[in-house]
Amino acid sequence: MEKQVMKLASQKAVVIFSKSSCCMSHTIKSLFYDLGVSPAIYELDEISNGREIERALQKLGCSPSVPAVFIGGQLIHNSTSTVMSLHLSGSLIPMLKRAGAIWL
Numbered sequence: 001m002e003k004q005v006m007k008l009a010s011q012k013a014v015v016i017f018s019k020s021s022c023c024m025s026h027t028i029k030s031l032f033y034d035l036g037v038s039p040a041i042y043e044l045d046e047i048s049n050g051r052e053i054e055r056a057l058q059k060l061g062c063s064p065s066v067p068a069v070f071i072g073g074q075l076i077h078n079s080t081s082t083v084m085s086l087h088l089s090g091s092l093i094p095m096l097k098r099a100g101a102i103w104l
Contacts, residue, residue: 001052001053001055001056002056002059002060004053004056005017005053005056005057005060006060006073008040008042008053009070009073009075010070010073011040012039012040013037013039013071013072013096013099013100013101014032014037014038014039014040014069014070014071014096014099014101015039015040015041015042015069015070016028016029016032016039016040016041016042016067016068016069016070017042017044017053017054017057017062017065017066017067017068018041018042018043018044018066018067018068019043019044019045019066020043020045020046021045022066022067024066024067024080025066025067027080028067028069028079028080028083029041029067031083031084031087035092035093035096035102036102036104037096037101037102038101039101044065044066054066060075061075061077062075062077062079067079067080069082069083071095071096071099071101072095072098072099072100
C-alpha cells in the first residue's frame with residue numbers, strides 16, 4: 001500500500017491526504033488554494049480504502065496521519081507545522097514553483 005500512496009503522491013505537483021473533519025487539513029488546503037495551487041486531495045474519511053491509505057501514511061512516517069502533504073512527490077514530514085514554517089520563512093513558494101504547482 002505504501003507504493004500505491006507514493007504513486008498517488010507523484011501524480012500531481014501537490015497532493016494532500018486529508019480528512020474532511022480535520023481542522024488542520026482544512027487550514028493546509030486553504031493555504032494552498034490561497035497561493036493559487038490546485039492540489040490533488042484525497043479525503044481519507046470519504047474514500048473506500050481510506051483506512052488502508054492512513055495506515056500506509058503512518059508507516060511512511062506521518063504522525064498524525066493527516067494532513068499529509070507531498071510537494072513534487074516528496075513527503076513534507078510533520079506537514080502542518082513544516083508547511084506553515086516554510087511559508088513564513090518564504091521558502092514554500094519557491095518550492096511550489098520548482099514542483100510546477102505555481103508559475104508566478
